[in-house]
Amino acid sequence: MPVPSSQVVDIExxxxxxxRVTYDDGVCAEFPIAAVRDACPCAGCRGRRDQGQRVTNxxxxxxxxxxxxxxxxxxxxxxxxxxxxIYSWELLRRWWDAGDATDA
Numbered sequence: 001m002p003v004p005s006s007q008v009v010d011i012e013x014x015x016x017x018x019x020r021v022t023y024d025d026g027v028c029a030e031f032p033i034a035a036v037r038d039a040c041p042c043a044g045c046r047g048r049r050d051q052g053q054r055v056t057n058x059x060x061x062x063x064x065x066x067x068x069x070x071x072x073x074x075x076x077x078x079x080x081x082x083x084x085x086i087y088s089w090e091l092l093r094r095w096w097d098a099g100d101a102t103d104a
Contacts, residue, residue, distance in 0.1 A: 006090040011074065015063040019076075021092055029096035034061045037078055039095070040085035056080045 010022040019036050022028045038055050040046075045055045058080040065077045073088035095101060 006088075006093050008071075008089050011068075013063055013066050013076070019063075019074075019087075019092075021089065021096075023089075023093060027093075027096065029092060029101060031092065031095070031101050033063060035101070036076065036087065037061045037063075037080075037082075040082065041087060041091060042082075042085040045082075045085060056082065 007024040008021055009024050010020075012020040014020075014033070016033065018030050018033055020028060020030045037058075040055055048055055056078070058078070060079070062079050063076045064079055067075050067077075069075060069086055071089075073086050073091070075083060075086045077083040
């Protein structure tokens with residue numbers, strides 16, 4: 001089975017709705033913004049999820065800003081003040097390919 005591409009050619013962040021990532025093989029992965037926040041890969045959020053706790057108490061989750069990390073990934077600053085998670089392009093692609101886009 002071929003390894004999916006993780007080279008990104010376009011990124012679109014709709015701060016209230018979705019993160020869209022287009023890969024060089026033509027796949028356009030779209031992730032609901034609340035699911036992206038809930039799936040933050042930082043150690044603190046992973047620890048809360050592992051303990052069955054909510055990642056955020058914000059009721060209206062949205063992105064405030066985002067920053068690219070070279071060719072590796074993106075970090076997002078959230079309206080609840082959180083900003084330590086870095087979402088790698090490879091991780092996002094794995095979520096998409098596994099059908100976990102709505103649960104990211």
